[in-house]
Amino acid sequence: MSTRLTGYRRPDGGWGIRNHVLVLPLHAAANLAADRIAAGIPGAVAVGHAWEAPPGDPDHDRIARTLAGYAANPNVYAAVLIAIRGSDVAISELAKRRGARVHVVAMADHRGTIGTVEAARPLVASLAKEAAGAKREPMPMSGIVLGLECGGSDALSGITANPALGVASDLLIAEGCTSILAETPELIGAEHLLARRAATPAVARRVIEVITGFEAAIRELGVDVRGAQPTPGNQAGGLTTIEEKSLGAAKKGGGATVVGVMDFAEPPTAPGLWIMDTPGHDIEQMVGMVAGGANIAAFTTGRGTPTGSAITPVVKIATNTSIFRRLKGDIDLDAGAIIEGEETLDSMGRKIREFILEVAGGRLTSSEVRGNREFAISRTVSPMTAFTG
Amino acid sequence: MTALRGYRRADGSIGARNHLLVLPSVVCADQTAALIGEAGAIAVVHQHGCGQVGDDVTFTERAFVGFAGNPNVGGCLVVSLGCETIQGQRVAQLISGRGQRVEFTGIQLMGGTVKTVDDGRARVNRLNELLALEDRAAASFEALMVGIETSRATLDRAFAIADAALAAGARAVIAVSETYGGRREVERVRYGERASSRLAAVEHAGDGAEQHVGLAGAGAQVIVSIREGWQAPVGCAIAPVVAVAGDQAMYEALEDDFDLGPSASADEILQRSVAAFNGERTASERRGARDFILRRIARTM
Numbered sequence: 001m002s003t004r005l006t007g008y009r010r011p012d013g014g015w016g017i018r019n020h021v022l023v024l025p026l027h028a029a030a031n032l033a034a035d036r037i038a039a040g041i042p043g044a045v046a047v048g049h050a051w052e053a054p055p056g057d058p059d060h061d062r063i064a065r066t067l068a069g070y071a072a073n074p075n076v077y078a079a080v081l082i083a084i085r086g087s088d089v090a091i092s093e094l095a096k097r098r099g100a101r102v103h104v105v106a107m108a109d110h111r112g113t114i115g116t117v118e119a120a121r122p123l124v125a126s127l128a129k130e131a132a133g134a135k136r137e138p139m140p141m142s143g144i145v146l147g148l149e150c151g152g153s154d155a156l157s158g159i160t161a162n163p164a165l166g167v168a169s170d171l172l173i174a175e176g177c178t179s180i181l182a183e184t185p186e187l188i189g190a191e192h193l194l195a196r197r198a199a200t201p202a203v204a205r206r207v208i209e210v211i212t213g214f215e216a217a218i219r220e221l222g223v224d225v226r227g228a229q230p231t232p233g234n235q236a237g238g239l240t241t242i243e244e245k246s247l248g249a250a251k252k253g254g255g256a257t258v259v260g261v262m263d264f265a266e267p268p269t270a271p272g273l274w275i276m277d278t279p280g281h282d283i284e285q286m287v288g289m290v291a292g293g294a295n296i297a298a299f300t301t302g303r304g305t306p307t308g309s310a311i312t313p314v315v316k317i318a319t320n321t322s323i324f325r326r327l328k329g330d331i332d333l334d335a336g337a338i339i340e341g342e343e344t345l346d347s348m349g350r351k352i353r354e355f356i357l358e359v360a361g362g363r364l365t366s367s368e369v370r371g372n373r374e375f376a377i378s379r380t381v382s383p384m385t386a387f388t389g
Numbered sequence: 390m391t392a393l394r395g396y397r398r399a400d401g402s403i404g405a406r407n408h409l410l411v412l413p414s415v416v417c418a419d420q421t422a423a424l425i426g427e428a429g430a431i432a433v434v435h436q437h438g439c440g441q442v443g444d445d446v447t448f449t450e451r452a453f454v455g456f457a458g459n460p461n462v463g464g465c466l467v468v469s470l471g472c473e474t475i476q477g478q479r480v481a482q483l484i485s486g487r488g489q490r491v492e493f494t495g496i497q498l499m500g501g502t503v504k505t506v507d508d509g510r511a512r513v514n515r516l517n518e519l520l521a522l523e524d525r526a527a528a529s530f531e532a533l534m535v536g537i538e539t540s541r542a543t544l545d546r547a548f549a550i551a552d553a554a555l556a557a558g559a560r561a562v563i564a565v566s567e568t569y570g571g572r573r574e575v576e577r578v579r580y581g582e583r584a585s586s587r588l589a590a591v592e593h594a595g596d597g598a599e600q601h602v603g604l605a606g607a608g609a610q611v612i613v614s615i616r617e618g619w620q621a622p623v624g625c626a627i628a629p630v631v632a633v634a635g636d637q638a639m640y641e642a643l644e645d646d647f648d649l650g651p652s653a654s655a656d657e658i659l660q661r662s663v664a665a666f667n668g669e670r671t672a673s674e675r676r677g678a679r680d681f682i683l684r685r686i687a688r689t690m
């Protein structure tokens with residue numbers, strides 16, 4: 001099976017299954033330039049964000065790690081970072097250390113947005129041409145780093161799509177892949193089950209720490225987790241409590257051993273199942289996993305969502321046939337077939353595994369066809385409260 | 390000073406622009422909103438609307454509603470996913486409650502991206518037909534509200550600009566990152582809430598470009614962005630931004646994106662704001678900036 005896999009070998013040992021040129025603004029003031037630079041160049045893609053990089057931002061390291069990790073994702077052939085000043089090198093240096101091939105264009109060297117666009121477009125066009133000419137090589141199964149996500153869950157999530165994805169994840173891990181289970185608030189209530197599967201007592205402690213820590217951080221705001229979870233859509237879909245949602249959400253991780261726990265946007269260091277500490281917010285979670293190196297993602301949805309990622313193919317799996325049909329063109333696979341009696345959990349799991357491998361080989365997912373590139377940066381503190389004294 | 394001419398709104402306010410805004414109620418609808426916007430509207434993108442808790446939910450909801458209710462917006466289309474925390478349908482109702490012309494569409498409601506884009510574009514076309522019938526008319530100076538981005542370092546300068554606006558018969562609103570502690574008497578308004586006095590301060594507006602959304606929510610048709618030395622200019626999707634550099638080196642390095650250098654006087658800044666009100670495009674508008682940067686008061690769930 002593994003002989004048919006192909007990808008792009010990266011100098012640091014990672015494997016890309018896509019070969020994008022990423023145009024990444026390091027500052028909100030560079031969003032427009034980044035967007036215009038990538039526009040109309042096949043293979044080039046830009047994302048935008050709201051960070052103004054204020055001096056002394058307590059979330060600086062987390063955000064820098066996210067941006068640098070995104071640039072260093074193995075699906076990125078080269079990243080063109082749009083800085084304000086050429087002297088702002090912290091993120092580009094970090095990206096290089098994470099294995100990224102980086103170019104920096106500083107707006108201050110080009111009088112502003114228009115000059116920056118004019119200067120960077122030929123560079124991006126030439127990188128995109130190089131990327132398009134690169135050849136895929138045979139890739140080992142260990143080259144796959146799979147991000148697991150669920151969003152817009154309903155009462156069937158924990159019965160169809162999530163456990164089927166868990167079967168797929170277990171099969172892939174047995175073949176040498178890495179999987180990432182995330183969305184910490186949606187693991188609340190399932191921590192004991194995950195801790196029991198930890199590779200070592202230290203990992204088990206981290207699992208408990210991270211999940212109960214998130215709950216405590218939310219409680220410190222003076223609100224009950226249950227105020228945001230389940231969301232209005234989850235409730236309309238038949239979910240009644242966060243525990244019910246969590247027990248279903250955790251099933252995406254199958255039954256594999258939990259080899260480690262990572263902070264947001266950190267890369268896994270060995271194959272197997274990892275837990276990443278991320279919010280449940282679909283886009284923040286996806287960006288965290290991609291910045292951690294996920295080169296493919298599987299996203300189950302009950303209510304239906306069109307979202308994807310700028311650089312990582314996202315395989316979307318409906319929990320019910322009705323939403324699969326209703327959101328035709330936005331969702332790739334229908335795990336509702338389990339309820340319809342056309343598939344078993346096991347056969348659906350194998351089907352998902354097969355589809356993931358096809359996508360790894362170049363088959364485009366719905367969100368890739370649509371060009372979805374939602375992006376969000378996860379913060380741990382209210383943005384500027386630390387400055388107000 | 391020249392007379393003002395603007396677009397008269399149902400609530401009595403006067404717009405400096407007649408924009409059609411496409412507002413996603415959640416990040417998951419960003420791409421769909423952007424595709425709809427291609428039909429001839431200003432689509433904003435943002436990363437919020439879901440996984441929010443407590444006061445942060447009402448804070449963001451009020452910011453959406455205030456922004457869409459700004460006098461520069463002649464009409465608004467809200468684009469929802471359907472399962473989000475801040476429900477798009479409710480946001481549309483609240484915007485309508487402020488007297489704004491508003492339409493709604495949703496991805497789960499319509500059944501996917503393609504159908505939502507078709508539906509949204511049809512609504513945009515209908516709204517644009519109505520907007521095309523409107524024209525600028527003479528307005529008194531009192532109609533102008535200058536919004537001023539303010540930091541601790543620039544507070545005195547912000548008040549000098551506000552005073553120039555008040556002296557000309559216009560109104561002014563500043564923004565402060567947390568609570569207002571100055572000696573001047575001001576009306577305190579919340580982020581996203583409309584100001585009713587001649588001089589107001591938006592509290593808990595955050596810093597930098599986050600303040601723009603609060604100033605627009607207060608009713609400012611023109612935003613004066615007094616940047617600090619390290620900051621590059623950021624625009625605002627629905628309002629002309631007069632960007633004033635924080636230092637000479639940054640001004641020279643990014644001259645195309647700034648409107649004025651660090652030594653610009655309060656009167657010069659006001660004159661530029663009045664010209665912008667009447668239709669002169671600022672640097673942010675010339676380059677096509679569509680920034681919409683929201684302040685958040687809690688972490689995401």
